[in-house]
Amino acid sequence: MEHWTAYWQATTSLNSFAEGEAATGYQGELAHFWQTQLADLPNDALIADLGTGNGALALLLAEQRLLQQKEWRILALDAAAIRPQAGLAQQPRYAELAATIRFYPQIAMEQLPFARKSMDLLVSQFALEYSKLELSLAEAVRVLKPGGRLVAIMHSHETALAKDSALALSVMTALNAGNGILDRIQQLLQLVTHLYAQQQLPEHNAGFIQANRQLLTQVKQYQQQLSVAELDWFQYLFAPFAALLFQPKAENNQQFLLLRQQLNYYRQRLADQQAACITPLRRQLIDQLMQQLGWQTSWQELRVERELFGLSLTSFAC
Structure with a gap:
């Protein structure tokens, strides 16, 4: 509840x-x-x-x-x-x-x-x-x-709402999967926090650059598997997380945790709806x-x- x-x-x-x-x-x-x-x-x-x-x-x-x-x-x-x-x-x-x-x-x-x-x-x-x-x-x-x-x-x-919610739920589940896209973003943001603590800029760190490229590849591969409706949901759900990487800051990791909790709450509500x-x-x-x-x-x-x-x-x- x-x-x-x-x-x-x-x-x-x-x-x-x-x-x-x-x-x-x-x-x-x-x-x-x-x-x-x-x-x-x-x-x-x-x-x-x-x-x-x-x-x-x-x-x-x-x-x-x-x-x-x-x-x-x-x-x-x-x-x-x-x-x-x-x-x-x-x-x-x-x-x-x-x-x-x-x-x-x-x-x-x-x-x-x-x-x-x-x-x-x-x-x-x-x-x-x-x-x-x-x-x-x-x-x-x-x-x-x-x-x-x-x-x-x-x-x-049989309603359009229920069918659309089922699509959203499948995208949310994929995003939250172990070693999935959100896990990769969290790892990157943790690295950002560590680099700032070491007084290093992420955009100058080879490890961050490589991990960021791997994430982009993973995102593109996942998007290719989606229908048009699923892709709309993915872009809507992914956007606030992606924004945290556009301008990486040390405090973004905490913002990520808040966003992920909100997404999990949303996923639970949709799961409740589907079961109901x-x-x-x-x-x-x-x-x-x-x-x-x-x-x-x-x-x-x-x-x-x-x-x-x-x-x-x-x-x-x-």
Whole structure:
């Protein structure tokens, strides 16, 4: 969970795996999907956002509460040590809404801190599928009122996002391989530190020049093996490391360690996403688990701008 905590505490994005406008919350067709899930809720409904991250979905709920003049109580939890209020402090529009939401950091879906049959609606976007489903689904059933619903948008292995993430993950794995490109860069930077300690310039040292050439050869050979999409990922991931060698400095080795840790966190998040993706087998498992709990499930493909965005699950008591 450390890699998710590091991400949520560092990013200004409201939700994960999002860039541009999507990083500032849910818009357009996606927002419309969630707005339709709020119909027929009682005026004093109790709603919980499971795996809230920086609160994108919870904030959408709070905004709808305001627009519809409801008295919904909105709770939002995440297993990571989130602190969305701090991240939203510079965004007045969201900061005011966030103040009306009760956030629960470091709370897992597998053990919800809510009373039995207390919730009217549980929602989740790209979060429920990361949990231990046999436990989190049982908890959802426990806390939902009669007539309550669980609605979740989940990653699908068939989306462009999941396929692109798989490419990125393969490139990251290669970069981190033993005696791979990143190991070679680290060795070069350690040599730089040593040379400066000896009051020698790296660009005048035969050992550094030779090792640098060997690295460039290794990089070119690896690039030749990549598809166009993989090459784009490589160039994006490799660039900040390569910059450390363009102007070698004694302190660059410490910067390298920080960059490598960030890359490892990114790799772990992508690995989590790939493992969480809903495949036909995982979908069947969810159906079986909910059926055993006495609940029905309904699935649909969710498309945004005609592209498959994810799978939506709606579950309710039989």
